[in-house]
Amino acid sequence: MRKQIVSGNWKMNKTESETTQLIEELKQQDLKSSVKVFVAPTFVNLSAAVKATKDSGIHVAAQNMHQSASGAFTGEISSSMLLDIGVRHVILGHSERRAYFGETDELLKEKVQAALQAGLHVIFCFGEELEERKSETHFDVVKKQLSTALFDLDATQWQQIVLAYEPVWAIGTGETASPEQAQEMHAFIRSLIRENYDSTCADAVSILYGGSVKPANATEIFSQADVDGGLIGGASLQAEDFAAIVNGF
Ligand code: PGA
Numbered sequence: 001m002r003k004q005i006v007s008g009n010w011k012m013n014k015t016e017s018e019t020t021q022l023i024e025e026l027k028q029q030d031l032k033s034s035v036k037v038f039v040a041p042t043f044v045n046l047s048a049a050v051k052a053t054k055d056s057g058i059h060v061a062a063q064n065m066h067q068s069a070s071g072a073f074t075g076e077i078s079s080s081m082l083l084d085i086g087v088r089h090v091i092l093g094h095s096e097r098r099a100y101f102g103e104t105d106e107l108l109k110e111k112v113q114a115a116l117q118a119g120l121h122v123i124f125c126f127g128e129e130l131e132e133r134k135s136e137t138h139f140d141v142v143k144k145q146l147s148t149a150l151f152d153l154d155a156t157q158w159q160q161i162v163l164a165y166e167p168v169w170a171i172g173t174g175e176t177a178s179p180e181q182a183q184e185m186h187a188f189i190r191s192l193i194r195e196n197y198d199s200t201c202a203d204a205v206s207i208l209y210g211g212s213v214k215p216a217n218a219t220e221i222f223s224q225a226d227v228d229g230g231l232i233g234g235a236s237l238q239a240e241d242f243a244a245i246v247n248g249f
Pocket residue numbers: 009166170171172173174210211212213231232233234235
């Protein structure tokens with residue numbers, strides 16, 4: 001059975017004390033134990049988050065990482081730095097990294113390979129923009145994003161991958177893909193993996209949906225056959241809302 005996963009992406013929000021406080025609030029919530037829960041605070045608060053989540057069953061992910069092991073890359077963070085403070089997961093390819101920091105599928109391929117080789121697990125984000133959906137090229141766009149960044153991986157490396165389909169037009173906009181639109185794309189994504197690898201690999205990969213998931217729409221989205229959870233931005237900054245989404249399964 002595929003893992004059910006809900007991950008909060010806190011983006012550039014929360015100071016260290018706010019990070020610890022939100023985690024303490026989350027720990028007070030009754031979170032469904034069948035769901036694997038992640039929080040992804042900003043780099044400077046990862047260490048505090050690892051300490052605060054110890055023995056809680058909540059996992060910590062980084063929001064990004066550099067593809068090189070070390071070196072003259074001012075302002076960057078490496079895989080070994082994440083691992084050393086107890087972080088085992090990294091989000092790569094978020095649409096904000098693509099749009100504001102110029103991350104391309106080719107660069108993301110390097111980042112994914114570096115992360116996996118270091119022993120990190122990757123939550124890989126991708127998804128089409130509004131114009132691409134309107135011009136009905138969204139399936140082609142997603143296919144290219146996945147094939148460039150991921151389809152050179154070995155089948156065994158997919159055990160370290162979680163996918164997060166996030167249509168850019170639904171992120172932070174309050175506009176959600178309909179459950180049918182999410183299911184249609186998730187089924188397509190799984191069929192691509194099946195074509196490039198096999199059914200065992202395709203059936204084992206958790207595919208999350210992201211984009212304006214809220215307590216009010218989580219259950220309907222998560223009930224779709226190929227939707228295995230969510231990547232949550234805005235609604236993950238509030239413990240009750242995030243818990244309601246986790247418990248939306
Ligand atoms: P949102 O963000 O839930 O605020 O739309 C999702 C994301 O960016 O991962």
